Amino acid sequence: MSQAQTNELPSIETYRSDFPALQQEVNGHPLTYLDSAASAQQPDVVIDAVANYQRNDHANVHRGVHTLSHRATEAYEGARDSIQSFINAANRTEVVFTSGTTESINLIAQSFCRPRLKSGDQVLISHMEHHSNIVPWQLVCEQTGAELLVAPIDADGALNLGAFEALLSDRTRMIAIAHVSNALGSINPVEDIIALARARSIPVLLDGAQGVPHMAIDVQALDCDFYAFSGHKMFGPTGIGVLYGRETLLDAMPPYQGGGDMILEVSFDGTIYNDLPYKFEAGTPNISGVIGLGAAVSYLASIGMQRIATHEQSLLEYMMQELAVIDGLQLVGTAAQKAGVQSFLVDDIHPHDLGTILDHQGVAIRTGHHCAMPVMEFYGVPGTARASLGLYNNREDVDRLTRAIQKARQIFS
């Protein structure tokens, strides 16, 4: 985008007013929402798109000849086009709707990997994965006799790329790794990882749940085989997500679930499966979720992911700097390449106590293991407090966070 065009867009700070949930007070204080990595708030355009569908256009998709079904189908498939463009997929058939990142990963583990894996084969993940990028691989390894290898991380929370490379072998059949760590914020060197994998013809799945909301994603430039993400982390509804898959790979995969919409013809002698992407979308889909996600993607595109990334990077730097100067506060996750997520510990205050005291001051953060228990084990803590940023956060949010932490320290002093 040219500078001239950028200047015509509203300041990044103004988008906060698009999010009605952020306009409220919580426990007598303006809401300071720093938990977008768990679930991001929704702008009016998403809420309105879902409401409009439900009020006016609700009908099943790909079925009826009547007007409402036509409108619902147009909106549903229009969202697919928006998402294809948003992640720069080569074909719209490569955008499969799922219930979220978790289902996307399970789909690949079961439909892509399970038929290919055999005893002695290896699947490589990293130590920083979310449980949703660990357990599906444990399951498929149990089912096939394959082995799950875990690439280590360094003390700052960055992937140890050398150790990662050393774990690759002629038995590696799959690499599944987070684009951005949900617990630590570390941005993995996915370009390097994919280059290593390409050289060995190993397929790569990126867990993009924390990537898509924070940076521009181009799946063709990345050259990944699969990219999984969730609607509710990117200002869309819950219960909807996407699996991007390379067409040739998706085409060769058996269906994940059977049912309506994923078939062309059913008889008791056998069934002919539908074409991509419908082969993987059995049953009536989450139509309102798809429409909401489509609206979220259009909203993000209208702002520009590069502007969002720049804003968040600057805010992350400010947050890390302001947190680091608090006595007794320890930052957890200080990798050189990070997205807007910061875990931390304060004195010997348990994260859960910290979370309650912050909530009392209107500051919403996540506390606990962040569905990444191995990361907590790595740092030898039961959990951390985590503040995570969205496009709508500003420096005042960070200042409210640091003041609330000071109050917690007073109470526990």
Place this chain on the structure above:
Amino acid sequence: MSAVDIRQGDDLRELYRELILDHARNPRHFRKIEDATHSAQGINPLCGDKLTLYMRLDENDVISEAAFEGSGCAISVASASLLTDLVTGLSRSDALDCFAEITARLTRADGHEPRDIGTNLDKLRALDGVREYPSRVKCATLAWHALNSAVQGHNTTVSTE
């Protein structure tokens, strides 16, 4: 400090009373009982609280010793510490009454009229602030659920989820 801040601070003091903070910082009977006759583990998956309660019951079914170890938030550790203080010397059935009373008090079970739980249990009132924090009630009751499980002879793990 604004009036709002003072009010908020006071509310938090209601939850984090001095007695609670004292027991959280210096938990009593914080050890394993090697020759425990009863024990149970309590897990709160939400925040990672994990503690094991150990007890020795004598031939008259009286709790002669109670101790615990593990890690958790201030509320769960303080509650466990208070528990070990309070149940020592109680009979099995008194301990179960105590469990019923504390869980009813903290969860405001329908129809529960706060009972006079006796002077020896006065310290439990320190946990009353938790009632205003539904997300923290599980922390406060975790050790008590472990107690219930242990005295009933279930040498097992209880979860608050």
